[in-house]
Amino acid sequence: MRHLFAVLAASTLIPAAAIAQDAPTSATGKEALGLLTRGIAFKTVQGEGQVPAYAAYLKQQLVSAGFADGDVTFVPIGETGYLTARIAGRDRKAKPTVVLGHMDVVAADAKDWTRDPFTPVVEDGYVFGRGSLDNKANVSLVVATLMKLKREKWVPKRDLVLVLTGDEETEMKTTQAAANAFANAGLVLNADAGGGALGEDGKPIAYGLQAAEKVYGDWHLTVTDPGGHSSRPGPRNAIAVLANAVVRIANYRFPPQQNEITKASLAGTAAATPGELGAAMKAFAANPADTAAADILSADKRYVGQVRTTCVPTMFNGGHAPNALPQRAMANINCRIFPGTPRAEIEKKLVELVADPTIKVTFRDNGTIEAGASPLDPKVVGAVKAVVAKRAPGTPVLPMQEAGATDSMHFRAKGIPSFGVGGVFMKPGEIFAHGLNERVPVATIDPGVVWWEELLKTLG
Ligand SMILES: [Zn+2]
Structure with missing residues (x-):
């Protein structure tokens, strides 16, 4: 993810007021927070070789929730790789839905940070750390949600596959490989783009549904x-x-x-x-x-x-x-x-x-690929509008064309409709993805897992 809100950057002031803790109260929310804080400690920066360890941790969590060992795979590529976890659908022949995210993070120099970037800190209502937002927040929300759904023995209409890439921030070789492996996908829901923008008063202003990238x-x-x-x-x-x-x-x-x-x-x-x-x-x-x-x-x-x-x-x-x-x-x-x-x-x-x-x-040639916009599928737009209406009634859903690039481009280049539908709501001025003191509001975790559950149940 590069810029969550290219078009919604109007409110960019950071409030001085401290924010309440807002710790998650739901079991799934607590699980997501645990996944996030544990996840930040894996230094999944290019060259550190930590993506396989993070993937192994996620796999162990998914298996503990009832995923069969063979349904969670890790495909190594160089020092990194990509993880897949599948929930079989009722119609095994239907095109699978891919939920996409990435495990790697941008490098961070500890001496420039107020807190160590790879030691998760929960403070003043935020989780701090490199990757706390990009992309480990939504990865943790999705994984916790899939664990819940698996425990409840939920069966989607078609196969649902979680695909977590391992070099989105750099070379996207794992993305390319994953896009080739899932070239038959009918829909990609990217957890690394899209999201809700909050105003200075903390109230939602708009939800950005990412459907295209420059x-x-x-x-x-x-x-x-x-x-x-x-x-x-x-x-x-x-x-x-x-x-x-x-x-x-x-x-x-x-x-x-x-x-x-x-x-x-x-x-x-x-x-x-x-x-x-x-x-x-x-x-x-x-x-x-x-x-x-x-x-x-x-x-x-x-x-x-x-x-x-x-x-x-x-x-x-x-x-x-x-x-x-x-x-x-x-x-x-x-x-x-x-x-x-x-x-x-x-x-x-x-x-x-x-x-x-x-x-x-x-x-x-740096490996980026030519990809067009994803036509606004009324089914996806309708599902996103419905979950937004529940979470933040009256908040408009705005389709969004990102100035940067995400994993979606490799799927869009294959003609697979791909939409950024992240479940984090925060103030645009507090988005420090790729920057110093990256953070995510704790308050977004409980509604975030509900978000993913409802979205996956509607579109899955
Ligand atoms: Zn990202």
Whole structure:
């Protein structure tokens, strides 16, 4: 998970007031809290080799609740791997439903944290620790819920498979393997995206249902030149040639785009957004050709990613000595592509903007994949609306297109509808996923397990 609420970041103040403990009272909630605090202690950072140990712990928990040993598997891939746990459905031939999450976490430097990132601390109504939110909160909620359902001998309509990947934050090799193994899935419910946003008063504002992600792409622009003594410059200088091309790209604006997800999320956010910005949301949602509205939205960092593909220079280097003409200059262009737009189309535009055949434009493959948006399935939207209505009556459900990327892209790329339906409700300003002092409110645990149970029973 990168940004839980790309479109809901309006309330970003952290309250000074301490929050009540809100310890879970339900047996499943208590179990989830136990799974979470134990889970944080596994340092599942890339290179630490701790994912298999965490997976073994989760497996032991699932088996203790009645899962057959053979129904919980771990597929090792390098130092990590992915875990699967299956509850057989009544119709074994029907396409399974995958509940997706990830076990790995982003690295954390203990000396920068107030508390040790891998020692779980429950304090002031929060669980602190790396992964407390991303993604061990929802993983713990789901695992505790599945343990409850297994004990109750619940049988879904179709097979329900929990898939927990082991390198979502880095290479997604386990994701790719899992997506290949479950290419027959009919639906993916991703626990690593989507969630409820609370206002400053702690009351729910909206629920974000993640149905699309921007597509990531890096291109290198490279210029080479014979160079020479800097006292004898010629008409061409590799750094200057490249700099001009980079400026052309930086100044270019890709045309505004819209899909049913951004249309619905902007229209929904407009209602709660005052002034010019809210008016622009409303106007753009109604008419994607309204370039004036698109310009207003693009001027706001929170919304620029919702409106168009963006390509920006992120790295630049060149030259080898202060007194030599540069022999080489390189720039990295980072693009966040509107889903559904082919990468080839973006590359064509970059080449056109560079407008110089001596500048080499090369795509840098980092394993991210082209995936379109998941069409808003009324069955899924209806189920999410129903669980939101129970948990937080009157709270709108807003479809959401994320600026970052999650495991869902590998399933969406295979045409499997994938929706981020996380059960955590918190204030957007308190989301420190990937950052310092990551935390999750304890108060979200009890309603969180109810959330998953109702969602799985409706959609499973
Ligand atoms: Zn995540």
